[in-house]
Amino acid sequence: MDYPKGDPPGRIFQITDTIIMNSNELRQKFLKYFEGEGHKVLPSSSLVPGETDPTVLFTTAGMHQFKRYYSEPLEAPSARVTTSQKCVRTGDIDEVGDKTHLTFFEMLGNFSFGYPETEHSYFKKESIDFAWRFLTDELGLDKKRIYATYFQGENGVAEDRESFDILKTIEGLDEIKPQGFDDNFWSLGTENSPGGPTVEFYVDGVEVWNLVFNEYTFIGGEYKPAKFKGVDTGMGFERLLCSLNKDLDSVYHTDLFDAAHKKLHELLKNEDVTAERVILDHIRAAIFIINDGVVPSNKDKGYVLRRLIRRAIVKAQQIGITENFVIKIAEQYFSSYEGVYSFDQPTILGELEKEEGKFRHTLRAGLKKFEIMKTLKENSIKSTTSAAFFNGKELFDLYQSDGFPLELSLELAKEAGLPVRDQEVELFKHLSKSHQELSRTASAGMFKGGLAEAGEITTKYHTATHLLLAALRQVLGDHVFQKGSNITAERMRFDFSHPDKMTPEQIEEVEKIVNQKIDEDLTVSMEEMSLEDAKASGAMGVFENKYGDKVKVYTIGQTPHISEVFSREMCGGPHVTRTGELGQFKISKEEASSSGVRRIKAVLK
Numbered sequence: 001m002d003y004p005k006g007d008p009p010g011r012i013f014q015i016t017d018t019i020i021m022n023s024n025e026l027r028q029k030f031l032k033y034f035e036g037e038g039h040k041v042l043p044s045s046s047l048v049p050g051e052t053d054p055t056v057l058f059t060t061a062g063m064h065q066f067k068r069y070y071s072e073p074l075e076a077p078s079a080r081v082t083t084s085q086k087c088v089r090t091g092d093i094d095e096v097g098d099k100t101h102l103t104f105f106e107m108l109g110n111f112s113f114g115y116p117e118t119e120h121s122y123f124k125k126e127s128i129d130f131a132w133r134f135l136t137d138e139l140g141l142d143k144k145r146i147y148a149t150y151f152q153g154e155n156g157v158a159e160d161r162e163s164f165d166i167l168k169t170i171e172g173l174d175e176i177k178p179q180g181f182d183d184n185f186w187s188l189g190t191e192n193s194p195g196g197p198t199v200e201f202y203v204d205g206v207e208v209w210n211l212v213f214n215e216y217t218f219i220g221g222e223y224k225p226a227k228f229k230g231v232d233t234g235m236g237f238e239r240l241l242c243s244l245n246k247d248l249d250s251v252y253h254t255d256l257f258d259a260a261h262k263k264l265h266e267l268l269k270n271e272d273v274t275a276e277r278v279i280l281d282h283i284r285a286a287i288f289i290i291n292d293g294v295v296p297s298n299k300d301k302g303y304v305l306r307r308l309i310r311r312a313i314v315k316a317q318q319i320g321i322t323e324n325f326v327i328k329i330a331e332q333y334f335s336s337y338e339g340v341y342s343f344d345q346p347t348i349l350g351e352l353e354k355e356e357g358k359f360r361h362t363l364r365a366g367l368k369k370f371e372i373m374k375t376l377k378e379n380s381i382k383s384t385t386s387a388a389f390f391n392g393k394e395l396f397d398l399y400q401s402d403g404f405p406l407e408l409s410l411e412l413a414k415e416a417g418l419p420v421r422d423q424e425v426e427l428f429k430h431l432s433k434s435h436q437e438l439s440r441t442a443s444a445g446m447f448k449g450g451l452a453e454a455g456e457i458t459t460k461y462h463t464a465t466h467l468l469l470a471a472l473r474q475v476l477g478d479h480v481f482q483k484g485s486n487i488t489a490e491r492m493r494f495d496f497s498h499p500d501k502m503t504p505e506q507i508e509e510v511e512k513i514v515n516q517k518i519d520e521d522l523t524v525s526m527e528e529m530s531l532e533d534a535k536a537s538g539a540m541g542v543f544e545n546k547y548g549d550k551v552k553v554y555t556i557g558q559t560p561h562i563s564e565v566f567s568r569e570m571c572g573g574p575h576v577t578r579t580g581e582l583g584q585f586k587i588s589k590e591e592a593s594s595s596g597v598r599r600i601k602a603v604l605k
């Protein structure tokens with residue numbers, strides 16, 4: 001069916017006569033194309049990965065539900081499968097509001113397992129051919145708009161010459177670029193997970209399709225040739241839809257957002273493209289997350305959901321939407337996805353309404369206070385004193401005691417003709433930073449019963465490094481060893497061997513494990529023994545030559561000599577006696593330290 005030319009009903013935001021295909025048609029076309037090529041069409045898995053892949057908070061790619069088939073292809077329902085997978089990625093949340101970034105999106109994918117032994121499995125040649133033919137023959141994209149990239153070899157992994165040779169034979173593909181590990185190698189980075197070089201197709205400079213050739217398994221920090229080879233491709237559905245209807249300005253102009261966008265325009269008082277996009281994105285993500293069983297809370301997935309909903313409300317407030325509105329937008333999406341996904345509408349609307357109610361209550365209290373301050377200032381303007389303007393301290397008080405977000409204060413102050421000066425915003429930032437440090441120190445016991453020793457805090461950080469090392473080894477693998485650490489009363493720094501940047505999911509998982517061990521209130525016990533005995537007990541220790549004959553071994557979880565312990569390390573101490581004393585553990589930064597060594601900065605709150 002041809003989508004009607006011109007300005008379809010509801011599409012009020014972009015006048016275009018080149019709507020080539022709508023979302024339902026494109027999704028169907030993709031799945032049908034791969035079905036025609038012998039793929040089994042499977043439904044999207046939940047956004048909550050659960051058993052299929054407990055290492056991630058949310059499903060971030062099509063491959064999660066198939067992860068084990070790369071090493072056990074006989075378990076797969078077919079050697080060729082295809083899906084349109086619901087995904088949530090929060091790593092790019094600050095970029096949401098531009099033309100291409102989304103927190104919720106669908107990923108179109110085709111997969112193959114067990115190459116070459118398994119019948120009907122395929123690898124690079126077929127994958128690249130399928131992709132090129134789909135983009136150019138099926139969708140009719142102009143070949144001149146497309147270029148491809150391949151892996152040039154890096155980090156001890158060989159160049160993907162095979163893909164380059166295949167790409168070279170494609171007629172009409174004029175540009176092929178070599179790229180390094182960060183761009184053209186894909187791996188989950190967890191022990192025993194598949195990984196491999198990629199070929200990426202770009203349309204008008206925007207990456208739309210990532211073809212991963214899983215020919216390695218990540219074991220002990222190295223990429224070892226896998227027994228079976230597999231294919232995992234992922235294409236950003238909304239990006240493709242936007243590229244295809246090439247006059248569309250952004251992913252938010254695709255038909256998926258039409259109804260919600262229209263409703264938002266009925267409600268808002270002043271237009272702001274970025275705020276509108278954030279609202280549209282966050283509410284859409286929230287309804288899909290709630291639909292998969294998550295409710296707003298202060299932990300893990302529930303916290304991400306809460307942040308998305310509240311951020312949408314703050315943005316709404318900025319564009320003049322002062323009453324509950326979230327469910328009005330949410331309802332529009334139910335119709336946009338009719339026949340594609342089924343929604344538990346009462347639960348979704350109920351949770352959204354409840355969360356908005358709570359947050360608006362907080363906002364209203366802050367607003368009242370703001371109004372009073374504003375009136376005072378307007379009065380002093382007449383007398384032209386400096387008290388006429390909001391200062392950083394006042395904004396910080398509003399934020400700290402009333403939970404009133406800075407961005408909202410700035411917006412309202414501007415509207416009132418009382419713009420806040422840059423130096424006052426800096427003062428706000430400075431105050432909130434000092435406040436964070438102070439509350440961290442206070443909760444770490446600094447002011448408990450008068451003046452406690454600062455040493456108490458460093459002791460806690462010391463124990464936290466042991467928990468962190470054990471958690472890192474659990475998540476990343478046995479190649480992780482401590483390479484150094486530095487502790488102050490404010491934070492800990494920890495260097496460790498690992499070749500890659502940690503993914504946001506891995507960081508979250510490590511934090512989760514450490515906090516779980518803190519919640520379990522495990523005992524921390526110490527025993528002195530000979531170096532040999534210590535080694536035989538499985539204790540870790542990097543600075544062995546520093547120790548004398550007898551070494552101290554700290555064990556977390558059980559008494560020494562019992563094998564099911566969480567952590568056992570040779571160490572001079574001191575340490576806390578129970579992990580419950582540590583408070584809450586939070587990684588504030590993960591960065592490179594030197595080649596093959598990563599650095600984590602973390603705090604205890």
Ligand code: SER
Pocket residue numbers: 060061062063109186210211212232233234235
């Ligand atoms: N797993 C790859 C990605 O997420 C391809 O599906 O980009």
